[in-house]
Structures are given as structure tokens and as C-alpha cells.
Amino acid sequence: MVRVDLFLSGLTACIALLGYLPLLAHLGLFARVFFPAALLAGGYLYYSGRSLPGRVLTPLSILLFLYFASGFSISRLVPVTADLLVVFLGVRLLGERSGRHYLQAFALSLFCLAASSLFEMSALFLVYLFALLLLLAVALVLLTFHAQDEAILLTRHEARKVVTVALLMPVVALPLLLFFFFILPRTQYPLWNFLKTPAEKRIGFSDTVKPGSAPAVSAVKGVVLRAVAPKVPEQKLYWRGVVLNSFKNDAWVRKGVPGEIDSVPAGERVTQEIYPERSQSTYLPALNVGRTVSGLRNEASTDGVFVARRPLDQKVKYLAESALSDVIQVRGLDRAFYLELPGNISQRMRDKGREAAQKGGSTAQRMRFLEDFFRGQRLTYANSGMAVGDDPLDSFLFDKKRGNCEYFASSYAILLRLAGVPSRLVGGYRGGIYNDIGGYYLVTEDMAHVWVEAYEDGVGWRFVDPSAWALGAVRGTQAAGFAKYVDMAGFYWDKAVVTYDLEKQIALVREAGSRARNLRLPEKSGKGLLVVMLAVVPLALLAAWIRRRPPSVEARLLRRMLRAAAKRHPGALQEGEGLFELAARLDDPHLKRFVSIYGAAVYRDRSLSREEVAQLEEIIRLASQHLP
Amino acid sequence: MPKPAKVDEMNAVLEELSSQHLKGKVRALRLSLMALLTGGHILLEDIPGLGKTTMALAFAGALGLSFGRVQCTSDLLPSDITGLSVFDRTEGRFNFIKGPIFNNIVLIDEVNRAMPKTQSALLEAMEERRVTVEGVTYRLPEPFMVLATQNPVEQVGTYPLPESQMDRFLIRTGIGYPPEEVEKGILRQGSIRDEILHIPPLLQHDDLVEAIRAVREQVYVGEKVTDYIYAIIKATRTHPLVQTGLSTRGGIGLVDVAKAAAYLHGRDFVAPEDVRDVVHAVCPHRLIFRPEHEGVDKEHVLNAILKEIPLPLT
Structure with a gap:
């Protein structure tokens, strides 16, 4: 029997490595060491059936971000980004193995590989890219199994079949892709012309x-x-x-x-x-x-x-x-x-x-x-x-x-x-x-x-x-x-496409890149700019959050409850439905309690009392923690 | 949350009636009870033979109310409904013999067959809740509800109620065919008319009176719900297809029925969905469409209007 989750974890490690290796030569020391360490630690945690919870990983990510952001300058834009991508990829490997996290790891690996092309463009890049595409195709197919049942087991025969079919997609798609998008549009004679011997x-x-x-x-x-x-x-x-x-x-x-x-x-x-x-x-x-x-x-x-x-x-x-x-x-x-x-x-x-x-x-x-x-x-x-x-x-x-x-x-x-x-x-x-x-x-x-x-x-x-x-x-x-x-x-x-001169475009990007590198900010202002940005960005985020936040306590509570309800009953919420109606239809005890307290205040033209707010918060907490 | 008075008893009656005696008529029963609780009258519009009379009988019996019935014909006179004075030779004076309207629940069958004179006498009694015969005014019993039926298909020899008269009915609804399984059961059992005559009263008269008072006094209509109702009324008045939208009396009726709906849900306040759920019973017969749009289905227009107006949730 083949354990799909184990297989998927292995594949993910390989995919992450394919993102990390092409960048290896260009990484800072910390990122260079952090990633293998995280990979090993992630493997060990997975082996022992544990994972670092989000409340550890999120602050860790923020700290790491701040650490790298401090070394940021316009001239070091690309190296810092590459370091960050690799470090985040490592952090992702430490966390819980859920479908969303797998997808994030895949995306980060692709970004890492893409970032490596900013440093150098060699034929090796294509090798990495093709390998990554092959593995990603298999991993994505396996992920669909994993999403159905995390502990799913496949027989050896089934597993072979799944992998073969999954591999078939990129293997067939790649040559077709090359043919249709690179070779065919750029030839001026029909490709089968060479079959004709020029007797005439x-x-x-x-x-x-x-x-x-x-x-x-x-x-x-x-x-x-x-x-x-x-x-x-x-x-x-x-x-x-x-x-x-x-x-x-x-x-x-x-x-x-x-x-x-x-x-x-x-x-x-x-x-x-x-x-x-x-x-x-x-x-x-x-x-x-x-x-x-x-x-x-x-x-x-x-x-x-x-x-x-x-x-x-x-x-x-x-x-x-x-x-x-x-x-x-x-x-x-x-x-x-x-x-x-x-x-x-x-x-x-x-x-x-x-x-x-x-x-x-x-x-x-x-x-x-x-x-x-x-x-x-x-x-x-x-x-x-x-x-x-x-x-x-x-x-x-x-x-x-x-x-x-x-x-x-x-x-x-x-x-x-x-x-x-x-x-x-x-x-x-x-x-x-x-x-x-x-x-x-x-x-x-x-x-x-x-x-x-x-x-x-x-x-x-x-x-x-x-x-x-x-x-x-x-x-x-x-x-x-x-x-x-x-x-x-x-x-x-x-x-629109063929006359589009790819080389010219690449040359333009290069030129833009070199100009950006030569862009020199006045001395000292770099640090100042960073400080201002660090101050302004959270303020802007806060302002956006406040703006999006519903104005009243009632509205906020209701929104949270509806979110919890949507999580408890995916796809069951409809537009234009009354609260009591919804609670009766879903037959959800938490929701029923919530609307009876909430409705009694809102539809009787009074604000929620302090005790009621506390009660409602408690209901929301219970509802979002104990999914049916 | 405190429940309004006697709501459990009311729901028990509904439950008993709809599960034991009148299968597949939950909606009509519920609406009838709402009409009774708010002191309104109900017009049942459907083809004959779907159990309108049976329902009225069972309803009256289960609530322990007296029942009167008038079969309308074109030669029916107002006095056939209200009653008349008859000379008593032994006592040497006129005695007033009360007509069928002096009952708690009065079934007026095929109201559109009566001539307009009789219709208007009847409607006046419904509105005033009293009858004046030969200068003497008699009060009708409390609670009082008229359950009129009308056959929408036959048109020959009828005097259809004009829209202004329709407005007097709080609720207009159909009964509809029962669901397949239920109808098969009915076919197997045969008519239950006799059985229904012997339904024991499930409710004391005082309980009913108290419930009616609870609906009127205990159920609260908040500002948000009022706004919602007003938005609906206003939308019917400004709708391009509609010539005359909901009157204020229609709006009051909507509030009353919504209160009854909330009451039956065991709440002492009206939620917007209570209003929305009863709009189709209370409103369509009060809308008068422009002549060129007369064929348009009123329910569809109402649905479109309701879709436009969001339920106030916060």
C-alpha cells in the first residue's frame, strides 16, 4: 500500500528543492542554511506526526521578514527577494500539511525558480523548469486525493496508475506546447515540406x-x-x-x-x-x-x-x-x-x-x-x-x-x-x-x-x-x-504575436533593470525611506481595516457569525435570506441561539447589552471551533 | 427569550389539525389562523372540491367556535345572511331570528355568485362587526371571521368582487392540490366530513381570546421592520406596471399578519422574514395593474419587488 500523504510530502520536498537549488549560488548565508534546516526539521516533525502551529509560524515569518527587510535597499532588491522567497518556502515546510499549504509551497517553489532567472539565464533553467512541471503535475493530482481523505491509501497498482496518468499530462503537453507556441508560428514553410523531394x-x-x-x-x-x-x-x-x-x-x-x-x-x-x-x-x-x-x-x-x-x-x-x-x-x-x-x-x-x-x-x-x-x-x-x-x-x-x-x-x-x-x-x-x-x-x-x-x-x-x-x-x-x-x-x-520581437523586449527589460540598479538614492535617505515605509504601511493597512470594518457592534458580530456559519455549512448560505429563516433551515443550534438573542435586540430597536455581546461572542467562538 | 402567551397552544392546534385531519393544507390553515388572530377575514380562491368547506368546518370545530354557512346564489338577499324579524303571535311581538352571520366562523361559499347588494351588506358586516336590522344594532360574536370562497374559473352568472371590496379581505390565498402521497391517502380513506363534525375542541375560548390579545399587544414591530414594510409599499406604488399600489389599509394588514406570523413562530417581535413570508398572501389582491399590463402575474411582480429590497439584518 502507498500512503498518499507520505508520497505527497516527499514530492513537495523535491519540488521545494527544485526551487531552492537554482537559487543556491545567489543566496545569503542565512537563507542558504535556513532552508535545508527547515526541510530536515519539517521532515522530522512530519515523521513524528507533529507540526508547528500557526501561532508560532506567523510571528516567525514576520520576524524573518523584518530581518530581511532591514537589509533591503534598491540595489539589493533581487537578492533580498530571493532570500525571502527561500526562507518563506522553508517556513511553509515546517507548518501543518494541508491542501492550502501544499499549494503555497508549490507556488513559492515556482517563484524561487523564476527568481533564479533574474540572476542568470542558462539552459539549466529549462531543465529545472521541466522537472518542476513534471513533479507539480503529479503532486497536484495526488493533492486531489489528499483533499478527499488525508489518510487515503492506494494499492501499489493504483498508485502506479495515478502517477502514470499524472505524468502523461505534462509529458504530452510539453512537446505540444513547444510545437504550437514556439515552432509552428515561426516557420514560413509548411513543416511537412521536407517530405517532398525537389524533383521539380x-x-x-x-x-x-x-x-x-x-x-x-x-x-x-x-x-x-x-x-x-x-x-x-x-x-x-x-x-x-x-x-x-x-x-x-x-x-x-x-x-x-x-x-x-x-x-x-x-x-x-x-x-x-x-x-x-x-x-x-x-x-x-x-x-x-x-x-x-x-x-x-x-x-x-x-x-x-x-x-x-x-x-x-x-x-x-x-x-x-x-x-x-x-x-x-x-x-x-x-x-x-x-x-x-x-x-x-x-x-x-x-x-x-x-x-x-x-x-x-x-x-x-x-x-x-x-x-x-x-x-x-x-x-x-x-x-x-x-x-x-x-x-x-x-x-x-x-x-x-x-x-x-x-x-x-x-x-x-x-x-x-x-x-x-x-x-x-x-x-x-x-x-x-x-x-x-x-x-x-x-x-x-x-x-x-x-x-x-x-x-x-x-x-x-x-x-x-x-x-x-x-x-x-x-x-x-x-x-x-x-x-x-x-x-x-x-x-x-x-x-500581434510573431512580429512581436522577443529579443527586443528582453533587451528592454535588461536595460530597465540596469537603469534601476544604477538608480542611486541620496545618502541617508535610504534608511529614512525604509523607516517611513515601515510606519506608513501598517497605518495604511489599519486605515483600510477600519474602513472595511462594519460600523456597529451588531453588524460586526453578525458578520463574524455568518462567516462561522459559512464555514460550518459550506455553500449553504444564500443571498437575501432572513436570519431566523436561515437558522431554521440549517437547523444549527449555535445559529439559532445567536439569532434569538441578536434578533430580540435588533428587531426590538435596542442595542445589545454587554452581557448579550459576551454571550454572542461565546456562541461565535463555539460555532467556529466545533464544526459539525 | 420570553414566549408570547398561549403560543404553544395555538401551534398545538395547528399541528393536530394539519397532521390528523387536514393533511396537506398547512399553509391555508396557518393563514386562516393568522387571519383569526388578527381579526381579519380570508378569501379562499380555488376550484371546488379541494376541501375548503371541510377545512372551515374542522377549523371551527377544533377551536371550539360556532360555525355558520351561507351558500351564495344570485337571489340571495341580505336578510338571508343577517337574519330577520318574525312575528310571534303568542307573545304578540316581532322576534329577531339571527342569520348565519351570527357565528364565530362564517363560511361564505362562492361569494361571487351573490348579487352586489348582498355582497356589500356582507362586507359591511365584516368591516363593522355588527349588523343593524330594522333600526336595532346587534353585535357579532367575538372572535369573528369570515371565510369566503370564490371560484376563479367560472365566470358566467357571477359578480366578481371589485378590487375595492377585495381590499376588505386581509388575506387571499388558494388551497392547491394536496401532495401526491397525501392525496392517495385521502383517496383510500374517502371523505372525512363526518369525522370532522366530531372533532373535540382543542382549545378553550378564553385561550383564543387571550392569544388574539397577545398578538395585538405583545408582538413588537421595530423600526427596521417598519422601514422594510414601507419600502415594499412604496415599491408597489412606484412600480411601472402597477396603477395603484398597496393602500395604507393594505400596509396595516401586512403588519398585522406579520405579527401573527411572528407570534406563531413564538417570537414577541416581528422579523423581516415574517413580513416577506406573508406578502404573497396579503398583497397581490390589493394591487391594480395598468390596463395594458393586466395579464401580468401579480406574484411575479411582487417577487421581483421583494428581490430588490434587501432584508434588514443589522
Whole structure:
């Protein structure tokens, strides 16, 4: 048989030790010695079936408090508190073992452990914390048995079952807790993504564009950013991320922008508050064309690209201001730079470029010619069965005629350059799901897009999206109903919880702590302050007590009697019941005697006589001592 | 704490009646006794066949009081209640033959079937405690209580008592069906009407008179209780659903019945719960609701009012 009270006492000792040990190195000598002594003494008292009564422990606590309070100063706030917590924990172990006292001991142990984190924060803290949580779970379950019957006995089998079930709770809860509150909210890809082998290239934003590296791409619905912005027309929904202006190994890349000076684009101004998901990318997308980005340290280029100083590996937000314009005017364009060609271009493409240069007169006409050519080829927008091999663009344009935006934009830009028109690729996102409820755009990874800007003399960089010339180019589905609410909840979660920078908060607390430590009171005033506080606090308590005390003797007596009655008959007292009624219903002899004396005075309009008061006090004493 | 005079005897009668003869009618019996002790009258409102007459008979018998009964019909004349003078040829003069009202306890069955003229004669006698016939005034016996019954369901051919007349009744209550077990017992035993006619008096007449005096003189109504009663009266007068709240006579009645309740509890002072316990017997029939709220249950409104007013405990 297992004695639950014995088991519980043992557990409590362990829990108290788990509170004491992490603090041990930081305690004063007295507290350091007092706690083990109290633990042993408590154990001995318990073993011999005794305990120190409250009338000993309460003055002892007060004395100890005063002793530590005398050593108190602002600079020693934490050490004194820690000493006090440990000493009180020790005192609690000396006292009677009741449910309330057990709970107090548990709470004090947790406070002690918490206090230890004020001195140092090490991985060991987590070990202590987990151990404490495990033991507390078991102890709390046992306490429920103890509360039912203090002398309850369990068979070995039953005890094992109780402990197993009790342990199961924290053991299951802890990983779930970690998972739900620390890991899950802070990942940006679905956790099960690693299960998928990347047989196909993933579509998404990148700062190199090289069509033909994979025959298929898959669309991941990962969120890229959410932008709080007014609704803009669908055909203007291009999020400009990066401008690719040059080649490296036949791939479009970004090189330093030659010194061109842009002027303010005309068009409707739209301000967006953008919450990007975490990524390694440093480009800060904004609606085409971004003018300024603020709220995050960044470098702006003249081609409307904004680069953050550090990767977006934390949840951040920034403000972007854009002008919804199809044209960017610039001065001092480096034509040669924008007419560079990749090394490997097929003959068919060169011919087509030359044809465009010869047939078309002005830049606009050449562009028109090439557009007609694209439309005439009846190209299909697709994410699979795309051209690969030595010259994917040639294959895309003339043979397979299937490809995604990279093929369209890349081939069109090269053809433009072949035709003598300066051109560049713009990478970013096309579209966005507007959440009417939250008032923001949701941009996902599968909306990554590449389009083209062509330079027209006298006009500037013109926006062209060759993908729009594909057969049946339809994009963008609206999220509806429930999904919208779900995403909005996620968004606000990010806004309120994830964007909440824990490190920054900890740093702030540290700073506040160090400032508090450096706070120096004028000499001597520390002692004076302490004296004043010691005098004022009891006075304030006294005043509060007097204020709460009922004004008349009768009312005080009645309140005490009702309290005693509530203790004698837990839960039996009701609001709005008369005294005689109550006494009759509870059939309580003490209460009956009380109300007959009390009522005879109060309801006969006279004060209680001295003898009656004495009688009533005696009744109250008897009632509260001899519980039924 | 000294007990008021004769309270034990009174409670013994109640106990004997409710446990032996009139099972399941404790509340109605108690209220009837309270009415008798305070010199008021009681109106029993319930369907026929629940033992109103039986109760009245047993009550009168157990208290050793005389009993009279009037069955009201639409052609009942005032003189059928009060009595009339009959010429005695041998003596050569008119002799006054007393009507049924000259009894201690008078059961007026189905008071709403009598025509208003008779009703008002009856109510006048109840209030004045005397009857004037042909210029001669006769005092009614002491104690005197009218126990009127009224059937709340039937409406055809009745003259319902107007609210102002209802005010004359100190207490209005129902009897209600007896509890299941008790009713089964009654079904097994059959009617006990005969048995009741032979209940021996449990009380001397002097004891009853003394008890009535004790209720009137010995039971104290303190300031706190008066305040409580006044708060109730005031709340009925200002309640939005109520057109006319409790009158002062209603308030006096409340105090009287509360005194009787306290007396029966063996106390010589009124506690607030005594008042609260009798409010439902004394007050509802005195409240007149606004016409648009006539359908509202008066008990509910009273309950709401009572809930708002805390019992004075200190």
C-alpha cells in the first residue's frame, strides 16, 4: 500500500528543492542554511506526526521578514527577494500539511525558480523548469486525493496508475506546447515540406532568371507578403521586386545600375503597409512603381528597386509609397548597357530580331511587331512540359510553344535587344488576393512573376507583360468565405504575436533593470525611506481595516457569525435570506441561539447589552471551533 | 427569550389539525389562523372540491367556535345572511331570528355568485362587526371571521368582487392540490366530513381570546421592520406596471399578519422574514395593474419587488 500523504510530502520536498537549488549560488548565508534546516526539521516533525502551529509560524515569518527587510535597499532588491522567497518556502515546510499549504509551497517553489532567472539565464533553467512541471503535475493530482481523505491509501497498482496518468499530462503537453507556441508560428514553410523531394524546381521570386533549367515548376502557396493598402485595379497589381538588367552565364542577373537619373513617375499614389514573411531575400517588393520605402533600413536604386540592409529573417514591416504608372522617365540612359546580349542566341532568334529592326521604324513599331510575332506563335502559358536543353528559348518560341513567365519575358527582352531596343526584366509578383475584411492584399509565392520594361526614346521605360499574350492567359483566383477569415486570423496573429520581437523586449527589460540598479538614492535617505515605509504601511493597512470594518457592534458580530456559519455549512448560505429563516433551515443550534438573542435586540430597536455581546461572542467562538 | 402567551397552544392546534385531519393544507390553515388572530377575514380562491368547506368546518370545530354557512346564489338577499324579524303571535311581538352571520366562523361559499347588494351588506358586516336590522344594532360574536370562497374559473352568472371590496379581505390565498402521497391517502380513506363534525375542541375560548390579545399587544414591530414594510409599499406604488399600489389599509394588514406570523413562530417581535413570508398572501389582491399590463402575474411582480429590497439584518 502507498500512503498518499507520505508520497505527497516527499514530492513537495523535491519540488521545494527544485526551487531552492537554482537559487543556491545567489543566496545569503542565512537563507542558504535556513532552508535545508527547515526541510530536515519539517521532515522530522512530519515523521513524528507533529507540526508547528500557526501561532508560532506567523510571528516567525514576520520576524524573518523584518530581518530581511532591514537589509533591503534598491540595489539589493533581487537578492533580498530571493532570500525571502527561500526562507518563506522553508517556513511553509515546517507548518501543518494541508491542501492550502501544499499549494503555497508549490507556488513559492515556482517563484524561487523564476527568481533564479533574474540572476542568470542558462539552459539549466529549462531543465529545472521541466522537472518542476513534471513533479507539480503529479503532486497536484495526488493533492486531489489528499483533499478527499488525508489518510487515503492506494494499492501499489493504483498508485502506479495515478502517477502514470499524472505524468502523461505534462509529458504530452510539453512537446505540444513547444510545437504550437514556439515552432509552428515561426516557420514560413509548411513543416511537412521536407517530405517532398525537389524533383521539380519551385516557382518563386529569385534574382536570377534562367529559363530551361527544369521542365516543370510547382506552385507553392506560401505567403510572401501581406500589404495593407486600398484596392487597386487588377491590371495594375504588379509588385516590383527586382530589376534584372544583365547576363551572367546566359542567365539574367542584376548588375550595378548605370548612372541614370529617374524622375517622379506620374500616376496614382498608393501607400502600402507591407508585412513580408521571413526569407533570405533582401528585396523589398512594392506596387509597381515604388517611390520610397520607409520603416526599414534600405537602399533605393534609380530603377525602383529597394534592398534591405539585412535579410528579412525576422518578421518586420515597412511602408512603401508607389505611383501606379506604366512609364518610368529617366535621363542619361546607358543604351549600350541595356543592349548587351547573352553569349548563346539561336539563329532563328537573331533573324527575328533583325527582322524587327528592319521592318519597324520607331521603337513603338518594333515593339508592336514583336508583340504580333508572339501572338502569332500561339504560345501557351504553362508550368509543365516546358522547353529545356541547350537553347530553351528558341525551343519555346518555335517548337514547344509552352512556358511560364520566365520564358515569355526572357525571350521578349532578348528579342527587343536584338531589335535595338534597350530592355530589362522586372521580377516580382503579379496579382494578390484582396481580403475585404482585413483590407489587405495577400501575395503568395505562386504569384511570382517576371515582366519586361522596354525603353522608348522620349517616353522612358515602358511596362510590358509578354505573358499576357499567351493563349487563354487567366490568372488570379479570389479567396472566398472561410479561407479569407482564416488568413486574416493568421495575419493578425503575425501582427500581434510573431512580429512581436522577443529579443527586443528582453533587451528592454535588461536595460530597465540596469537603469534601476544604477538608480542611486541620496545618502541617508535610504534608511529614512525604509523607516517611513515601515510606519506608513501598517497605518495604511489599519486605515483600510477600519474602513472595511462594519460600523456597529451588531453588524460586526453578525458578520463574524455568518462567516462561522459559512464555514460550518459550506455553500449553504444564500443571498437575501432572513436570519431566523436561515437558522431554521440549517437547523444549527449555535445559529439559532445567536439569532434569538441578536434578533430580540435588533428587531426590538435596542442595542445589545454587554452581557448579550459576551454571550454572542461565546456562541461565535463555539460555532467556529466545533464544526459539525 | 420570553414566549408570547398561549403560543404553544395555538401551534398545538395547528399541528393536530394539519397532521390528523387536514393533511396537506398547512399553509391555508396557518393563514386562516393568522387571519383569526388578527381579526381579519380570508378569501379562499380555488376550484371546488379541494376541501375548503371541510377545512372551515374542522377549523371551527377544533377551536371550539360556532360555525355558520351561507351558500351564495344570485337571489340571495341580505336578510338571508343577517337574519330577520318574525312575528310571534303568542307573545304578540316581532322576534329577531339571527342569520348565519351570527357565528364565530362564517363560511361564505362562492361569494361571487351573490348579487352586489348582498355582497356589500356582507362586507359591511365584516368591516363593522355588527349588523343593524330594522333600526336595532346587534353585535357579532367575538372572535369573528369570515371565510369566503370564490371560484376563479367560472365566470358566467357571477359578480366578481371589485378590487375595492377585495381590499376588505386581509388575506387571499388558494388551497392547491394536496401532495401526491397525501392525496392517495385521502383517496383510500374517502371523505372525512363526518369525522370532522366530531372533532373535540382543542382549545378553550378564553385561550383564543387571550392569544388574539397577545398578538395585538405583545408582538413588537421595530423600526427596521417598519422601514422594510414601507419600502415594499412604496415599491408597489412606484412600480411601472402597477396603477395603484398597496393602500395604507393594505400596509396595516401586512403588519398585522406579520405579527401573527411572528407570534406563531413564538417570537414577541416581528422579523423581516415574517413580513416577506406573508406578502404573497396579503398583497397581490390589493394591487391594480395598468390596463395594458393586466395579464401580468401579480406574484411575479411582487417577487421581483421583494428581490430588490434587501432584508434588514443589522
